[in-house]
Each structure stands twice: as structure tokens, then as C-alpha cells.
Amino acid sequence: MPVWQQVYDEINDPNFVLICVAEDTGGEAVAGPIFDAAKPTYIQIVDEDHIISSAFNFVNVPSAAWVDEEGRIVRIDEGTYSKIHEIGEGEQAITFGNDVYTPALKDWVAKGADSEFVQSVATVTGNIREHSFDQLKADAAFRLGNLFRAHGQKEKAELYWDIAQELNPDSVNFIRQNLTLTEEGSAGETFMNLRGEYISSGKDYYRPLDLEEK
Amino acid sequence: MSEVFMAYPELRHPFEASQIHPQGSTTVLYQGKVITLLETGGGDSLLINPEDLARINGFELKPEGVCYEDMCIPMTDDLLVTQDTRKWFDLTAFADLLAQPYVVDHEAGVWSFAEIPIKRENMKVNAMAPEFELTDRQGEVVRMSDFKGKKALIVTWSSW
Numbered sequence: 001m002p003v004w005q006q007v008y009d010e011i012n013d014p015n016f017v018l019i020c021v022a023e024d025t026g027g028e029a030v031a032g033p034i035f036d037a038a039k040p041t042y043i044q045i046v047d048e049d050h051i052i053s054s055a056f057n058f059v060n061v062p063s064a065a066w067v068d069e070e071g072r073i074v075r076i077d078e079g080t081y082s083k084i085h086e087i088g089e090g091e092q093a094i095t096f097g098n099d100v101y102t103p104a105l106k107d108w109v110a111k112g113a114d115s116e117f118v119q120s121v122a123t124v125t126g127n128i129r130e131h132s133f134d135q136l137k138a139d140a141a142f143r144l145g146n147l148f149r150a151h152g153q154k155e156k157a158e159l160y161w162d163i164a165q166e167l168n169p170d171s172v173n174f175i176r177q178n179l180t181l182t183e184e185g186s187a188g189e190t191f192m193n194l195r196g197e198y199i200s201s202g203k204d205y206y207r208p209l210d211l212e213e214k
Numbered sequence: 215m216s217e218v219f220m221a222y223p224e225l226r227h228p229f230e231a232s233q234i235h236p237q238g239s240t241t242v243l244y245q246g247k248v249i250t251l252l253e254t255g256g257g258d259s260l261l262i263n264p265e266d267l268a269r270i271n272g273f274e275l276k277p278e279g280v281c282y283e284d285m286c287i288p289m290t291d292d293l294l295v296t297q298d299t300r301k302w303f304d305l306t307a308f309a310d311l312l313a314q315p316y317v318v319d320h321e322a323g324v325w326s327f328a329e330i331p332i333k334r335e336n337m338k339v340n341a342m343a344p345e346f347e348l349t350d351r352q353g354e355v356v357r358m359s360d361f362k363g364k365k366a367l368i369v370t371w372s373s374w
Contacts, residue, residue: 045349047370052346073341109365176374
């Protein structure tokens, strides 16, 4: 989140808004301190029910959409990293992210429709993921689980979260959010195995970034 | 690595047991809203007071049908149900008509409705950003439509 604040400060354009949305059923208790540490001046939303992911058909975080002055989406659904991140040390060290997304974003804010990074309606609609009846139903089940969780009914929360995962098995959001209730957490063995299966079966953990070749 | 992604693990179970709604009422979830209905009709369907429809999903009963903004769904006989002279609107029949999924927990009296697919058509066909309504951390209501005339980057993240 601090890096997005840096990007927002660098862009510093009154006609550009940055809306950062935490997809967290844990709510303000878990997302708030991370937001606060970034000293953000952008718009901050804690989205317990993953309304934004559902609205834009995202299945993972971080994901993003660029929306122009007319309300039209001009890029959507890319693994949205503002820079290359490195975490861990030695053999445990991993890197993720890229250094091409932020320059592309800045180019769009500066040039608008003339930016080479703006995509056509056909490209954008082609890049919007399917959101089938079952996937929409998964959203409804997930939110029902969230309500039960918020009222301390863990068993029913798990029941409806499991239904959501069955109805939308491709939602990394649902899988990892559900894992936050387990001892191993969202980045433990279960998730690492799943990530391995994703990669070995040729599935995209994120939709590929269309920027490298520019 | 897990420490980095699992910030604040002590807050993963912060929720205390509490009542969802007053005895005898029904709760409807729709697009992040939690709507308590003090009265509903009997049976397996969700029969609501027609006056409650607008605060659930924005639709209103008009002479031309069941309407939201410039869209009207023609009224059909099964949408209005009479029980003991009382008229109810069948929200589940309306959802079925619109191919809107829902999940119900009868024991708790909670109905969770997904987004109405017809409200998403303009994104699928014309790449128009979907409308949403959420409250930000400062307590301000944020809608996609608030940002007309500006460029917006909407980016998701999570603590997990």
C-alpha cells in the first residue's frame, strides 16, 4: 500500500483517482492497520463481501481496472503490481511484480485515449472473465458465510464458504480467504500446493500482463 | 513468507456470537447491504412487502412493470401473491425471472441474493464499468458513477 501512495503522489493529477479496495472478510481489524501504515490520501475501502472483485469479475488479488472519464473500462484484470517486490532472504527469497505497470498507468493518465496502453472495447470485453450463474451464486453463498462469521457462527460460515468454493473453484480469492480461518493460514502448504497445481496445469494464476511486449 | 502475508493473525477470529435480527424477522443480503424485513409472507418463497423492494435492489413497482432506472420488467401474475387479502411481492420468483442466483438459510431466515445479471450487461457488451456502492474508511459512500469526468484506477489487495 505504501507503494501505491508513492505512485499516487507521483501522478498528482486532480483528475485521477486511486481507489484501493481491501478484499477482506476480516474487515477493518485486519485491513485498517495496513492502510494506516501507508498514510494514504487515496480512497480506501474495506470490502468484506468482495463486492468489487465480483463486480469486475476478478478472481485474485491484486487485480485492477482502469476506468476513463466516460466510465468505460480501458484495461482490466491484470496482476496489478506497482513495482517488483522482493521478500524473504537467501533461498527463501522470492520476487514478484513488475516494473512496467506503473509507467503504463502514468502514460494513460497523461495522454488519455491517445495512450498506447488504452485497450479497445473489444479487447476489454474479451479480457473480462466469464461470471456464470454458478459463479454469481458463489458470491451469494460467500456473503451468507460472511454474515454468519460476523455473528460468531463459525460452522455456518464455513459451510457457506465451502459452497462458494465448490461453485467457483477458480476463485483464488475464495480459497485464500477461507484459508485465513485455518491454522496454516492463506500462504501455507495448502495454498502452495494449489499454486503448484495451477502452474503445472498451465492455468493462469493471473491473466497474463499484456504490457511486456510494448 | 507466511508472516508477510498473514498480518495480524491474532485478529483472524475477532467475531463474537450475536443475533442476526430480531426474532421473527428476515434478513436479505444484496450487494453488500444487509436489509432486515420485519414482515414477510408464508411459504418457501420469499414474499416481501412491495414497499420493501426498492430498499433491497432499487426496483420499484410502476404501472409499466417492475422498474430500475430506464429498465422495466413486465409484471407477471406470479410476482404478486395474495395471502389473506394481503398482497406480497415474490422476490424469489422475480430473481428466477432475471436469472439472479440466491442462497437461503431457512433456519436463520437469511436470504443472500447475487447481483442481477441484467445490471451487468453494459460491462460485458460495452466495457462500461459496473456501478457499485460501498462505504470507505472515512464513512463516505463511494459509487463508480461518482468519478465521471475523472480517470480512476480501482485496485484490489488483501491482508491474507
